Amino acid sequence: xxxxxxxxxxxxxxxxxxxxxxxxxxxxxxxxxxxxxxxxxxxxxxxxxxxxxxxxxxxxxxxxxxxxxxxxxxxxxxxxxxxxxxxxxxxxxxxxxxxxxxxxxxxxxxxxxxxxx
Numbered sequence: 001x002x003x004x005x006x007x008x009x010x011x012x013x014x015x016x017x018x019x020x021x022x023x024x025x026x027x028x029x030x031x032x033x034x035x036x037x038x039x040x041x042x043x044x045x046x047x048x049x050x051x052x053x054x055x056x057x058x059x060x061x062x063x064x065x066x067x068x069x070x071x072x073x074x075x076x077x078x079x080x081x082x083x084x085x086x087x088x089x090x091x092x093x094x095x096x097x098x099x100x101x102x103x104x105x106x107x108x109x110x111x112x113x114x115x116x117x
Contacts, residue, residue, distance in 0.1 A: 058096065065089060
């Protein structure tokens with residue numbers, strides 16, 4: 001699905017996945033940690049930002065969006081731009097969700113190795 005799609009080349013998906021894994025939550029959680037009562041220190045904000053996966057919510061919003069886009073019709077047929085957007089969203093969001101899950105598992109195993117000593 002990801003390697004052989006006509007939406008976005010695989011090298012761009014990989015680059016996007018790396019950027020999302022590195023930058024998606026750390027800056028936001030770090031900037032907002034003063035307003036989150038459960039996060040008391042800067043180190044905790046970095047930890048939460050680094051290990052927070054993209055998951056159920058992204059997939060949920062994907063399917064809500066796909067349902068909406070199916071209703072964008074002309075003469076009873078889904079518009080071409082809505083169908084194209086649905087295809088793009090499906091490929092990108094599923095790829096990022098899988099990257100996030102794999103990346104989070106990878107980070108947890110590396111952390112266990114480094115903290116085992």
